[in-house]
Amino acid sequence: KEAAGKDPSAPAAAEPWKVGAYLSLSGAETQFGIETKEGIELAVDEVNKKGGVKGRPVKVFYEDNKSNPQETNNKVLQLVTRDKVVALLGEVASSRSTIGGIVANKHKIPMITSSATAPEVTQIGPFVFRVCFTDDTQGQMGAEFVVKTMGKKRIGILYASDDVYSSGLATQFRDAAKKLGGEIVVEKSFIKTETNFTTYINEIRDAKPELVYAPIYYNAMVPIARQAKAAGMPGSMFVGGDGWDAETLLQDAGEEMEGAYFTNHYAPDVPWPNAQAFLKAYKERFKRDPSSLSSLGYDSAQLLFDAMGRAKGDTPEAIRDAIAETKNFAGATGTISIDPNRNADKSIVIVQIKNKKFTYFAAVNDKAQK
Numbered sequence: 001k002e003a004a005g006k007d008p009s010a011p012a013a014a015e016p017w018k019v020g021a022y023l024s025l026s027g028a029e030t031q032f033g034i035e036t037k038e039g040i041e042l043a044v045d046e047v048n049k050k051g052g053v054k055g056r057p058v059k060v061f062y063e064d065n066k067s068n069p070q071e072t073n074n075k076v077l078q079l080v081t082r083d084k085v086v087a088l089l090g091e092v093a094s095s096r097s098t099i100g101g102i103v104a105n106k107h108k109i110p111m112i113t114s115s116a117t118a119p120e121v122t123q124i125g126p127f128v129f130r131v132c133f134t135d136d137t138q139g140q141m142g143a144e145f146v147v148k149t150m151g152k153k154r155i156g157i158l159y160a161s162d163d164v165y166s167s168g169l170a171t172q173f174r175d176a177a178k179k180l181g182g183e184i185v186v187e188k189s190f191i192k193t194e195t196n197f198t199t200y201i202n203e204i205r206d207a208k209p210e211l212v213y214a215p216i217y218y219n220a221m222v223p224i225a226r227q228a229k230a231a232g233m234p235g236s237m238f239v240g241g242d243g244w245d246a247e248t249l250l251q252d253a254g255e256e257m258e259g260a261y262f263t264n265h266y267a268p269d270v271p272w273p274n275a276q277a278f279l280k281a282y283k284e285r286f287k288r289d290p291s292s293l294s295s296l297g298y299d300s301a302q303l304l305f306d307a308m309g310r311a312k313g314d315t316p317e318a319i320r321d322a323i324a325e326t327k328n329f330a331g332a333t334g335t336i337s338i339d340p341n342r343n344a345d346k347s348i349v350i351v352q353i354k355n356k357k358f359t360y361f362a363a364v365n366d367k368a369q370k
């Protein structure tokens with residue numbers, strides 16, 4: 001309704017774009033979800049400050065799946081059928097992104113996962129994208145780093161058998177390391193509910209590997225690092241993947257993990273201009289350094305808004321097509337191009353834990369970051 005006296009030809013307040021974000025905002029992987037949400041919020045504020053997308057503000061509907069698969073299915077369905085979102089952001093972990101991706105693809109709503117690296121996720125179908133690298137590349141780069149850069153040949157592997165990310169990345173690494181001339185002298189797996197790892201650790205130690213590849217989440221890596229140290233294996237003997245990137249790991253096992261390397265999406269001191277601009281904006285707002293999750297959350301939202309702006313229409317299908325056409329998008333986590341399999345072609349960062357900080361060591365699979 002127009003207020004009396006107002007110019008009748010003035011346009012009505014623009015209808016906001018409805019975007020859904022489903023995240024683990026409580027439960028086992030809470031830290032992942034919260035940090036991702038912070039990145040998305042920053043991106044939303046920035047785009048709305050600039051007048052929104054095509055003159056319409058962006059409104060994000062957040063849903064907490066409690067780090068739980070069944071809840072994921074329910075929450076994504078709600079966002080799609082009740083809230084009628086035009087696009088989805090989420091999830092953090094590969095396991096739940098697979099569930100959300102099936103719903104999104106079935107309802108033809110484009111979804112961008114910020115951090116699910118398991119290859120299976122985008123294979124669901126044409127509506128599922130990611131802004132992070134995949135575990136084929138991550139496993140390959142981890143193996144090259146261990147065998148070629150560090151020169152380690154006798155390798156152990158420790159992973160969670162009931163997690164698609166962990167077991168998948170272990171497989172990718174194992175295959176790549178063997179091809180490069182590495183020998184897997186011991187391999188142990190646990191299930192996600194276990195908390196005492198000493199039996200596995202002792203068996204690994206007794207096989208005398210030079211190094212242990214541990215593609216697991218921070219919440220398992222903390223007790224493992226502590227129990228390994230007690231068993232005489234320093235944290236620097238472990239090499240990990242992006243699942244280590246959480247402040248909790250530094251706080252609770254930073255000392256034990258001193259010197260350890262892992263493959264990652266980002267580090268606060270990564271020397272790319274866009275990463276530095278993001279770091280500044282994030283620190284101003286949240287008063288601490290961002291994690292990979294925050295930077296990827298930010299990139300997933302920014303890339304989506306960019307695609308919405310380029311899309312030939314306002315429909316989920318048109319937005320999907322624009323996401324698929326993304327080339328050389330300047331993100332906080334590097335330059336991102338979406339490839340024909342809806343994966344992100346981009347660099348990987350090797351990060352070292354130094355003085356309880358995640359420190360940039362090198363960029364690999366380098367896309368000539370500018």
Ligand code: PHE
Nearest residue numbers: 093094115116117165242243
């Ligand atoms: N890559 C992990 C997965 O697919 C999630 C993750 C991303 C964890 C980034 C930490 C940092 O499950």
